[in-house]
Amino acid sequence: MNELFGSSRLARGLVSSMAWLCYAFLLVPSLIVIPISFGNPGQIEFPPRQFSLELYRQFFTDAAWWGSTVQSLIVACLTTLATLVLAVPAAYALARSRLPGRGGLQGLFMMPMLVPVIVLGLGLYLQYSNWGLLDTTAGLVLAHVMLTTPYIMVSVMSGLSHSDVALETVASIMGASRLRIFFRVVLPQLKTSIAVGALFAFLMSLDEVVVAYFLTGTDSMTLPVKMYSSIRWELTPVLAAVSTLLTVLSLLIALGIIAMQGKTEASQ
């Protein structure tokens, strides 16, 4: 089976048992939350001794939980749209122009990925308290646009590097306008990488907690901030229902991305 660590049975057994311990450690905690969410609404209990949907009822009817969920979905949708509108043309310009200083701009767009998020949280907190943007949806969306830009950038730039420049050249020679080329030739080829980037940005914004914790208050509180304070102060079993829903959503998004990436790889 294996050349990397030889054919010794002892070594093989040791490696596989450590590996399985890790797989279990990475997976089991998140999976165990699922049965807990259908169990006793009074306390966190495993294995659950009763079946009930009470925790889900509490989640969907409690204004604090459901309200923050709706707020998170709104913020994530607005963030994804705004980042796409800003980042896709910028990525296109970086890939198809010879502007001096392109490297510097690209560094600027990738920078949010490299700065510790707490530093950004503090900086935006200082800035927003001067500008009256604290506890506003617009302020949070703006911050999330900055945070998600690198991820859409990476996805779209890689799509552009795989797309066929010759098609654009031909369209241009045949007299198509720049705008027409962009919408008719470039965008259709980028469909998959834009969708992958968008799903990723959506999930990132939906799960983002540190910046949201600094910038939001009671009016604009998002789901992760609500979860954070709930884990910290009360540890209610409703968290199990929220976690189950979020895990299912992440899983669907991840599978969507994997499926789309598989499709592009197969076509290349």
Add this chain to the structure above:
Amino acid sequence: MAQSSAHSSSASDLSPWTALLLLAPLTAVMLLILIYPLGLTVWTSLYNGRFSFDAYVELASSTLFLRVLRNTFEIAIGGTLVSLLFGYPVALHLAAQPPRKRTAYLIMVMLPFWTSILVKSFALVAVFGNQGLINQFLGVVSGGTLNVPMMFNRVGVILGMINFLLPFMILSILGSLLALDRRLILAAETMGAGPLRIFWKITLPLSLPGVLAGVLINVTLSIGMYITPALLGGRQDMMVANLVDFYTRQTLDWTAASATAVALLILSGLLVALLGKVRGASGLAGAGA
């Protein structure tokens, strides 16, 4: 113009003005929402009525800051070492699988990567907490006498940390292992080298670039960690990021908060630069293929 410079410039190139027009909005947003707040943080740390380095001098002599800095290094390095200790065997195990099986296992490794950090924190409390699964089990087995505190202390932070760090470590090492030329191992085997010797002389040395990159990624990620120490650690496990929050919200000392944030920014900047060097030397060759 396009004709003169042969293939490098073609009809598909945008004119500089069009490119500028397309780049301007995002650049403006980034200057306003990224560069400005970072600048404001640096400024706040230096200017408090007058321009001075007092905030940094105070930090350097503050027992709280120094204790938190020591915590941060201890937790980041400890978490990284545990993650390396377990991540390496996982990478070996993955590298040894046939491709189809490997994909299935990789999904298990990647799933936590996609899960919200809050879901993971809650799940870890549910399993390792004082009333969690493991302690319930220990209680039943021992007749209620045994309870091992594994949450809201150093152990809890490390558990949360490695739950977050492991995928990065595994993927980084796996990259090196998959790039390794297996004919080397075949040749060594033919010439009579034993499995242990093959591992020490070939597999391990050739996977070191992946190990180094994985270690640097782990340290860089953990040094700025906020949620995990806040939710899974005790009061004495505060890390630098938590100290920034403490100064901002508890003591309302924005100058100290900013100076702490700048210190963290410099530290992680150095690590990122180092990572860039390591990646530039080893990773690019693999990425270009």
